[in-house]
Amino acid sequence: MKYKILVLDLDGTLTNKKKEITEHTRETLIRAQEAGVKIVLASGRPTYGIMPLARQLELDKYEGYILAYNGGQIIDCKTGELMYENVLDPAVYPYLYECAKSNGFQILSYKDEYIISENADDQYVQHEAFLNRMPSKTVENFLDVINFPVAKCLIVGDPEPLAQLEPVMKKELESKMNVFRSEPFFLELVPKGIDKARCLAVLLEELGMTPDEMMACGDGFNDLSMIEYAGLGVAMANAQEVVRQAANYITLSNEEDGVAHAVEKFMLNAE
Structure with a gap:
């Protein structure tokens, strides 16, 4: 498998307008993790605001990660360890x-x-x-x-x-x-310098991985850096135009299981 790590924005990407992960998307992401993919939930949300979704996806079991505050913290979901932090003066x-x-x-x-x-x-x-x-x-x-x-x-x-x-x-x-x-x-x-791509570079170095092995999905301006940084940058159909232009692939919208569609296409080889 070429892509070994999957980075997902939450609002407008992983979750639908109800702020929920659909069952199809959840099942697809569990299958990806069973195949060895590491998942990173990358959001501007605080850590506690990401935890419920991490639990739904069983990131503790499959050794996934949380990237909170748009890159201000990295949390190891298996151990609960704070791996990286950047805070205000x-x-x-x-x-x-x-x-x-x-x-x-x-x-x-x-x-x-x-x-x-x-x-x-x-x-x-x-x-x-x-x-x-x-x-x-x-x-x-x-x-x-x-x-x-x-x-x-x-x-x-x-x-x-x-x-x-x-x-x-x-x-x-x-x-x-x-x-x-x-x-x-x-x-x-x-x-200063808070940025999803910069934080992901720290994580990839820790994991011994490269950007070429990373697929990143997002929709907003704060996702632009990681979509440009990833080996495969995926924009949602509902993404900002500048994000769509920067992406390697445009998937379906967050209301149409766009994350699941991209994972099936590029990671689970459904097509």
């Missing part, structure tokens, strides 16, 4: 907090299985909780609580004023960290 926390508070936004992060913010009922905080299938917890003071290594914060709020804040923060923090919107209402705050 605590010196920036007060500035991030002030940017959120002074503009009427919420800032959130992730602690254990919880999403933490000063208003768990905020509609955008609730949306992040829904996306990750994680409970949201209100804390009295955000800065007092984030006394641990933080891989990502998120400032959430109405799209138009958030779009005005983005370039201001980018300019202020350009030498220290990355600031970008993953959704019109989500402003991502992550360490």
